[in-house]
Amino acid sequence: MRLVKLIANLGYGSRKEIQTAIKNGWVTDRDGNTLKATSQTPHEDILFDDEPLDPAPGMVLAMNKPLGYTCSTNDQGKLVYDLLPDRYRMRKPVLSTIGRLDKETSGLLLFTDDGTFLHKVISPKANVGKVYEVTLDRPMKGNETALFASGEMMLESEDKPLKPAMLEVLDDTHARVILHEGRYHQVRRMFAATGNHVTNLSRTQIGGLSLGCLEDGQWRMLDEADKARIFEG
Template sequence: MSRGDSNNDKKASGRQGGTFRKKSYARGNAPVKKNALPKQNSDPDSIRLNKYVSNSGVCSRRDADIYIAAGNVTVNGTPITEMGYKVKLTDEVKFDGRLLNPVKKEYVLLNKPKDFSTTIRDEKGKRHVSGLISNASKSKLLPVDKLDKEDTGLLLFTNDGDLSKRLKSPINGLRKIYHLVLDKDLRSVDLAKIQEGVVVDEKLVKVQDISFIDGAPKREVGIEIYSSRGKIVQRLFEQLDYTVIKLDRVIYGGLTKKDLPRGHWRYLTDQEVINLKMIK
C-alpha cells in the first residue's frame, strides 16, 4: 500500500456517513472557561495602570501597585490585578468605585514680562503668556487669574480646576503684594485713607498694608491686599485720582519671585502646592 493510500484510509476512518465526526467531551472533561481580562492595550499612547492611578492623585505609583494587586482598581468594569497592565486615557478606570481622572495635576509659576497678554489671544495676534510656558507641560495649563498686558510679576498656571476656582474666590484670603508706580507722588493723607479703607463700586476695599518704598520717590508704593476683585488695585487708586502706570506682583499666595528672572518659569514644589490647597 502506498503512503497516499494509508493517509486516505486514516482520513476515511474519521468520517461517518460522509461527514467528519465532531469532537465531543465526556461529562466533566470539557475545557474550563476562564473569565477573560480586558484585552491588553497596545496603543502607543496607552499608559501603565499604576501611573494612571498615581496621576489621578489617589496615591503614589508604588502604593498603586499594592491597591491593584488587591483588586481595588477596575478597568471598564473589570478588576485588574496584573502588574504592568496598560490602559488608554479613554478607558473608564475606577478606584474603590470612584471614577479617576488620569491627567496629572501640574503647577507652574511664571514671572510675567511686560507686553504679554493673559486673556484669549486677541485679534491682532499679540504675544500671549501661554507661549512663555509652552515647554512646561503637554497638558493645557491656564492662568489662575489675569494681569494686564503692561503689568508684570507672578502668574500661576495649572490644570487643577478645583484649586484654580478656590484661589479665585473673593473670600479665599489669598495674599498678594504689589510694587506700584503712580503717575504722581502719593500724598500722606491719601495713604491714610487707603489704610482705613476705600469704597469701590459701593464695596469697601481694605488693604492689609501699604507703605512707601525705601529710597524711592513718593510715587512708588508697596501694597498688600487679599481681594480677588478684577483690577481692584488700579480701581482703588482711581478713586483717589491717581493712575497706576506700573504694576509688578511680587508675592502671590506665599509664592515669591526669588531666583525667578523676568520671563522665566518654574514648577511649584510639593510643599508649595500643599500650602495653596490649605487656603479655604
Template structure:
C-alpha cells in the same frame, strides 16, 4: 518615553528654572546614572535614567501641573486672544492645557501662577480664603498719608468698597512707589484703587501670591512649583 534635554527635565521636576538648571550642569552638580554629566546638549530618558542634583534623586511629580511664571509686560493673561496678541501661554512650552490663576493685565509684569487644577484655582481666587497678592505700584504724584490710610481702610471703586489692603509707602516725590497687598481679585483693582485717589499707576509688578514669590526667575521664565509651594496652596 521620548528623550528630552537634561536641563528641561530638571526644570520640569520643579527644582529650579531652566537657566539655573544649565548652571547646575556646567558646575558639575548633576549626575545621570551615577556619573557627572556637564554637557548642556545631553539628553536623557526619564523612564530609564536616574538623575541626581546635589546627590539627591529628582523626579517629576504625578498629578496636576502647577507653574509660576514671571510675566513680562505686553502679554495678555488668557489661553487665546481674539486680537492675536501674545499670551502668557506662548511663554510656556509644554503640551498640557493649563490656565492662569487670576489675571495680570496687559501692562502688568511679575508673578503669575498657572495650573490645570480647576478646583484649586477657583478656591484660591475666592476672597474668603484671604490669599494676599502683593504688588509694587509706581504711581504719579506724591501720595499722602491720608491716601495711604484710605487704601488700608478700603476705597470706593465701581460702586463697591474694596476690602482693607496692606500698604507700605516705599518712597515718594514727583512719583511714588507703594507696596500693596490685596486678597480680592477684581478687574484692574489696584489701578482703580489708585485712580480713585487721584494717582495713575505708571508701572505695576506682581511680587507674590501668598508666600509664593518670583524667586530666581527672570522676566519671561517659568518653573514648576516645589512640593512646599504646592502644599501651601492646598493647605
C-alpha cells in the same frame, strides 16, 4: 489604549499621532524597553523621545510674566502661553492661569490644570494675599494708607466697598500694596481714585510664595512645599 490616552492628554499629540509614536518605538521605559499601547507602566517611568513625561494633572507652574503679554490662549499679540512648551496648550484638563495680570502688569503668575486647586486659591475663604510693587506718576498725598485700609473705599461704577488693603509707602512715588481680593484693574483704579496714575505695576508675591529669582519670561514647576506656601502668610 490607556497609554495612548495618557500621553495624548498631556498634549504630545493626537491619539493617532501617539499611536504612531508608539509603533515607531519613541515611547519607552527608563530601562530603554519599547512600550506598547497596552503597557501598564507607571507615569514616572515613561519616556517620550528619551525625555520623562510631563507631570500628570495637578501640575502648578509659576511664571514671571513680562510686560506686553496677555493672559489668554487666543488673543491677538503676545500670549503668556507662548512662553511655555507648545504642548501645554493641548493638555486635558486645560492649563489655566490662576487669576490674571493685565498686559501692562508684570510679575508672579500661576498656572494649573487642577480646577479644585485653582478655586481654592481664588476663594475668598482662603484669604490669599497678593503683593504688588507700584510706581506712581506723582507724589502721594499722604492719606492713601488710611483710605486703602478703611474697608470703605469705593471704586467708580461699583456699589460694594473694597476690602481693607495694606499700603506701605516706600517713597513719594513708590509703594507696596497687599490685596485680598481681585477686582478688575484694582490697584490702578484705587490710585486713580486718589487722583494719581500708576506708571509701573508688578506682582511679587501670592500668599507666602514669592517671585524669587525668576527672570522675565522664566517659569518653574511648583512642588508640594511651594503649593502649601501659597496659603501661608
